[in-house]
Amino acid sequence: MHGAGERALGVHRVLEPAGVLPQAAHRLDADPAIGPDEVRISVQRLNLDAASFRQLSESCGGDGQAVRAAVLEIVRSRGKMQNPVTGSGGMLIGVVDAVGPESPLGLQVGQRVATLVSLTLTPLRITDGLARWDGRSEQVPAEGTAILFARSIAAVLPDDLPDAVSLAVLDVCGAPAATARVVEQTAAKSVVVIGAAGKSGSLSLAAARAAGATELTGLVRDDTEAAALRASGLADRVVIADATDPLAVAAAVGTPADVTVVCVDVPGAEHGAVLATSDGGTVVFFSMATSFSAAALGAEGMAADVTMLVGNGYTPGHADLALELYRSTPGVRALIDPRVHE
Amino acid sequence: MHGAGERALGVHRVLEPAGVLPQAAHRLDADPAIGPDEVRISVQRLNLDAASFRQLSESCGGDGQAVRAAVLEIVRSRGKMQNPVTGSGGMLIGVVDAVGPESPLGLQVGQRVATLVSLTLTPLRITDGLARWDGRSEQVPAEGTAILFARSIAAVLPDDLPDAVSLAVLDVCGAPAATARVVEQTAAKSVVVIGAAGKSGSLSLAAARAAGATELTGLVRDDTEAAALRASGLADRVVIADATDPLAVAAAVGTPADVTVVCVDVPGAEHGAVLATSDGGTVVFFSMATSFSAAALGAEGMAADVTMLVGNGYTPGHADLALELYRSTPGVRALIDPRVHE
Numbered sequence: 001m002h003g004a005g006e007r008a009l010g011v012h013r014v015l016e017p018a019g020v021l022p023q024a025a026h027r028l029d030a031d032p033a034i035g036p037d038e039v040r041i042s043v044q045r046l047n048l049d050a051a052s053f054r055q056l057s058e059s060c061g062g063d064g065q066a067v068r069a070a071v072l073e074i075v076r077s078r079g080k081m082q083n084p085v086t087g088s089g090g091m092l093i094g095v096v097d098a099v100g101p102e103s104p105l106g107l108q109v110g111q112r113v114a115t116l117v118s119l120t121l122t123p124l125r126i127t128d129g130l131a132r133w134d135g136r137s138e139q140v141p142a143e144g145t146a147i148l149f150a151r152s153i154a155a156v157l158p159d160d161l162p163d164a165v166s167l168a169v170l171d172v173c174g175a176p177a178a179t180a181r182v183v184e185q186t187a188a189k190s191v192v193v194i195g196a197a198g199k200s201g202s203l204s205l206a207a208a209r210a211a212g213a214t215e216l217t218g219l220v221r222d223d224t225e226a227a228a229l230r231a232s233g234l235a236d237r238v239v240i241a242d243a244t245d246p247l248a249v250a251a252a253v254g255t256p257a258d259v260t261v262v263c264v265d266v267p268g269a270e271h272g273a274v275l276a277t278s279d280g281g282t283v284v285f286f287s288m289a290t291s292f293s294a295a296a297l298g299a300e301g302m303a304a305d306v307t308m309l310v311g312n313g314y315t316p317g318h319a320d321l322a323l324e325l326y327r328s329t330p331g332v333r334a335l336i337d338p339r340v341h342e
Numbered sequence: 343m344h345g346a347g348e349r350a351l352g353v354h355r356v357l358e359p360a361g362v363l364p365q366a367a368h369r370l371d372a373d374p375a376i377g378p379d380e381v382r383i384s385v386q387r388l389n390l391d392a393a394s395f396r397q398l399s400e401s402c403g404g405d406g407q408a409v410r411a412a413v414l415e416i417v418r419s420r421g422k423m424q425n426p427v428t429g430s431g432g433m434l435i436g437v438v439d440a441v442g443p444e445s446p447l448g449l450q451v452g453q454r455v456a457t458l459v460s461l462t463l464t465p466l467r468i469t470d471g472l473a474r475w476d477g478r479s480e481q482v483p484a485e486g487t488a489i490l491f492a493r494s495i496a497a498v499l500p501d502d503l504p505d506a507v508s509l510a511v512l513d514v515c516g517a518p519a520a521t522a523r524v525v526e527q528t529a530a531k532s533v534v535v536i537g538a539a540g541k542s543g544s545l546s547l548a549a550a551r552a553a554g555a556t557e558l559t560g561l562v563r564d565d566t567e568a569a570a571l572r573a574s575g576l577a578d579r580v581v582i583a584d585a586t587d588p589l590a591v592a593a594a595v596g597t598p599a600d601v602t603v604v605c606v607d608v609p610g611a612e613h614g615a616v617l618a619t620s621d622g623g624t625v626v627f628f629s630m631a632t633s634f635s636a637a638a639l640g641a642e643g644m645a646a647d648v649t650m651l652v653g654n655g656y657t658p659g660h661a662d663l664a665l666e667l668y669r670s671t672p673g674v675r676a677l678i679d680p681r682v683h684e
Binding site: 005006009011019020021022023024116117118120121151152153174245246247248250271275285288290291292293295296297298299300301302303304305306307308309310311312313314315316 | 347348351353361362363364365366458459460462463493494495516587588589590592613617627630632633634635637638639640641642643644645646647648649650651652653654655656657658
């Protein structure tokens with residue numbers, strides 16, 4: 001027997017090893033029959049994590065059929081799409097197929113949704129052999145079923161946006177939500193976004209503005225990005241520096257900011273972010289390349305009294321906020337649209 | 343020329359590669375002649391980082407003379423004691439020897455101090471060949487000079503405590519300071535400390551109590567630690583669980599807390615800490631074994647709306663707070679004293 005808290009996390013779907021959370025499990029039960037608090041999704045497309053797809057493709061020598069076979073075997077043997085080498089998964093799109101009477105997710109049969117929890121913890125069964133996929137793209141047309149738990153997250157795909165745009169925005173929706181919350185809670189006026197011309201960076205700038213910040217600095221890596229960011233109008237000031245060079249970041253930023261948001265996906269951005277932040281200020285790390293010890297020891301070594309946050313991908317309302325910022329902010333659309341490939 | 347900000351960080355002491363911060367440098371200038379904003383320490387003892395000493399000792403097959411020679415060679419060639427394999431350093435004790443007229447550290451010649459910034463960024467020269475050290479302990483009697491920058495941190499060693507006690511307390515003084523700040527800022531009532539019977543754990547419990555928390559839970563790993571923690575009176579409730587088993591932690595804690603402080607130095611404590619924390623609550627990670635991605639992806643995967651903080655080793659006043667908690671709290675002394683070996 002599992003308690004309600006464990007059920008909500010999907011522990012009842014773990015086949016082995018017993019007693020771990022679904023993300024840590026070697027194998028999940030992907031039975032399409034749902035429990036009273038579960039939701040079944042009729043899968044339409046998987047979006048494999050980029051690192052996972054790259055690893056699979058390289059290990060198969062670029063042979064698309066071999067990649068397809070590898071993905072099918074992972075899903076068959078594990079009951080979920082979690083690359084055993086990279087440990088990563090991705091997300092999926094589908095249609096709500098059945099909703100248990102006790103599901104708290106508020107979904108209705110027939111809604112098109114994207115799952116915002118990782119494929120690494122989502123019970124998944126593939127029924128079409130991925131016949132429509134050539135194994136050469138991380139976008140995988142698929143038929144099958146996926147299960148959401150009580151504590152899962154799914155966003156209803158909006159009718160007014162192409163799927164590819166919605167996915168691109170939802171993929172990074174934690175960053176603007178966390179930025180908005182920190183700016184509001186600390187009444188921050190000055191904000192630096194490192195990696196400001198990307199998806200999460202542009203949304204974070206827009207979120208900071210909407211939350212009341214009035215001095216927005218966007219840090220980018222080169223003239224091309226600087227020109228695009230300037231044209232977007234999202235930042236009050238655009239500066240260029242290598243995010244991994246702490247002194248260059250500090251020099252480019254000048255007066256340290258109340259809040260610094262790190263959106264570049266490269267290792268080594270921790271110390272520059274600390275130096276860009278004023279005493280008593282806050283750094284929000286949204287890069288998965290962040291090193292915990294580099295952040296902790298770096299701030300100590302520089303006697304920097306800054307609050308450092310591990311960017312949590314989940315904040316209530318994060319999906320709606322990000323989609324609304326995309327719709328309402330021409331500058332965000334100008335930066336994100338060129339990055340979206342259907 | 344270096345700007346005042348760069349000088350304060352010690353960039354002018356970096357010999358190679360140019361333009362990096364002292365911690366990242368291969369080689370520092372350890373010249374004992376100080377600049378106007380620097381402080382010179384007459385070294386009495388080095389405390390090597392435990393991981394560093396273990397690596398050196400193992401690589402030398404436990405030969406103390408070889409370990410001594412290795413440390414001397416590192417300091418001679420690098421101008422600092424930074425183990426090139428582990429990347430770690432340690433701290434030192436000494437007497438303030440000279441204070442530049444523009445130093446902001448408030449130190450006076452003749453004061454005995456411990457440096458609270460890492461040896462990995464401290465210019466160091468050894469003058470006695472470490473003749474009084476047998477190479478068999480991480481406590482290294484030494485003569486020589488060390489340099490503090492404007493943005494360094496040193497704590498004056500109190501007269502009323504043995505050095506070994508002061509060092510043990512100062513080594514973890516960031517944890518109680520950060521705990522106190524979070525409890526105050528969020529007006530938290532319930533606090534869970536994971537790894538509560540250790541140095542940082544016991545101090546964090548005492549700090550949480552002093553900051554106004556009223557429901558303190560200490561989580562420990564076995565009956566021996568539980569008995570010691572109960573006897574100390576620091577926690578209102580003592581529970582036993584493997585910190586790396588998320589469901590066991592959640593079951594042991596029961597109702598999630600406003601604030602959870604992670605003080606166990608083992609990998610894999612992230613998800614249990616998230617589950618121990620209520621929606622809207624805060625997790626403070628003080629373990630250097632914390633994985634940034636495990637924390638970020640774990641919270642997202644569990645749809646947990648928790649704020650997660652990278653424990654910053656520096657908070658203004660952290661040394662005085664920790665020493666005062668030690669002096670004023672019999673339960674802290676009861677837990678720390680058996681861990682102190684002169």
